[in-house]
Amino acid sequence: xxxxxxAPPSSPARPNRRVRxxxxxxxxxxxxxxAFLLALEQCGRVAExxxxxxxxxQSAYALRARLDGPQFREAFEGARRMGLRARAAASRQRLQAxxxxxxxxxxxxxxxxxxxxxxxxxxxxxxxxxxAQADMRAEQADMIMxxxxxxxx
Numbered sequence: 001x002x003x004x005x006x007a008p009p010s011s012p013a014r015p016n017r018r019v020r021x022x023x024x025x026x027x028x029x030x031x032x033x034x035a036f037l038l039a040l041e042q043c044g045r046v047a048e049x050x051x052x053x054x055x056x057x058q059s060a061y062a063l064r065a066r067l068d069g070p071q072f073r074e075a076f077e078g079a080r081r082m083g084l085r086a087r088a089a090a091s092r093q094r095l096q097a098x099x100x101x102x103x104x105x106x107x108x109x110x111x112x113x114x115x116x117x118x119x120x121x122x123x124x125x126x127x128x129x130x131x132a133q134a135d136m137r138a139e140q141a142d143m144i145m146x147x148x149x150x151x152x153x
Contacts, residue, residue: 028055028063036060037079044083 032053039049047057064076 040079
């Protein structure tokens with residue numbers, strides 16, 4: 001006989017039912033649309049702004065299509081443009097901060113690089129070296145020919 005206390009249950013336990021969400025949690029409401037437009041003004045990306053209010057990018061574009069009036073479309077695109085400008089300004093500011101780190105007395109110490117030979121000087125020197133090598137090979141070939149002529153009776 002089997003011990004029923006250690007036997008696995010014949011059917012898995014029923015998982016708890018998911019708690020039903022309020023309609024406002026997964027639908028667009030007026031406060032949620034206002035918060036979305038404010039977030040869109042800040043970041044300029046529809047996906048980020050929608051996620052900030054708990055919605056998806058697709059639902060934001062569906063909302064724009066559903067509210068196909070000129071007022072909402074202008075508000076949507078205006079907020080997106082403002083966000084893109086703000087994002088570009090922040091990017092320029094970060095770039096300027098990165099550049100300012102490299103400016104100053106540290107670069108003055110690298111003045112010797114300015115006096116380095118130009119690419120034309122390097123190319124000319126390389127061409128001169130190749131010509132000298134070709135001359136050496138021609139002299140070696142002449143020596144080998146003279147030795148071969150001397151060895152032939």
